[in-house]
Amino acid sequence: MSGGKRVGIILGSISDIEQAKKAGAILKELEIPFEVTIASAHRTPEDVKNYSEKAMDRDIGVIIAVAGLSAALPGVIAAHTLLPVIGVPVSAGSLGGIDALLSITQMPPGIPVSSVGIDNGRNGALLAARILAISDKTISVRLVEYMEKQSEKVIRSRQEIEDLPPAPANAF
Numbered sequence: 450m451s452g453g454k455r456v457g458i459i460l461g462s463i464s465d466i467e468q469a470k471k472a473g474a475i476l477k478e479l480e481i482p483f484e485v486t487i488a489s490a491h492r493t494p495e496d497v498k499n500y501s502e503k504a505m506d507r508d509i510g511v512i513i514a515v516a517g518l519s520a521a522l523p524g525v526i527a528a529h530t531l532l533p534v535i536g537v538p539v540s541a542g543s544l545g546g547i548d549a550l551l552s553i554t555q556m557p558p559g560i561p562v563s564s565v566g567i568d569n570g571r572n573g574a575l576l577a578a579r580i581l582a583i584s585d586k587t588i589s590v591r592l593v594e595y596m597e598k599q600s601e602k603v604i605r606s607r608q609e610i611e612d613l614p615p616a617p618a619n620a621f
């Protein structure tokens with residue numbers, strides 16, 4: 450396990466649940482403990498503040514904040530904790546997630562949050578895993594295995610190229 454550290458996933462709304470499922474699947478595969486809650490920067494600001502302030506003492510090691518539209522959630526969390534915060538912008542609303550992406554990445558200087566791509570809960574989890582892996586060798590080992598599996602998948606997929614001239618094996 451991750452030196453006792455968990456990943457905390459906060460959704461701005463139940464409508465963001467798909468990203469938590471994607472992140473959760475990765476964290477389960479990597480055997481990293483995590484918890485999921487819903488707290489809105491706009492609708493339940495006190496809950497966001499309290500969760501963020503208590504998180505470090507509750508052995509949360511990194512927070513994934515999933516939000517759409519103006520997506521203030523990751524920045525507000527980061528204002529209340531020193532834990533690293535990973536934003537996952539959600540493609541909610543008429544702008545397809547660009548609004549959330551910009552809200553998360555354009556934080557004013559002083560309160561940093563990171564961001565993965567729009568609707569990319571998987572990368573949110575993988576980035577969280579890399580952060581925990583800094584101080585947990587077992588997670589590093591699992592991440593290396595995960596990356597090796599991805600490489601093998603790409604290499605196997607070369608056999609599926611049909612009717613097009615393949616690059617020779619000695620090209621790599």
Ligand code: RP5
Pocket residue numbers: 460461462463464465489515516517518520539541
């Ligand atoms: C944000 O507004 C949430 O993160 C969600 O992505 C978006 C829409 O929320 P709902 O109106 O579906 O609750 O706060």
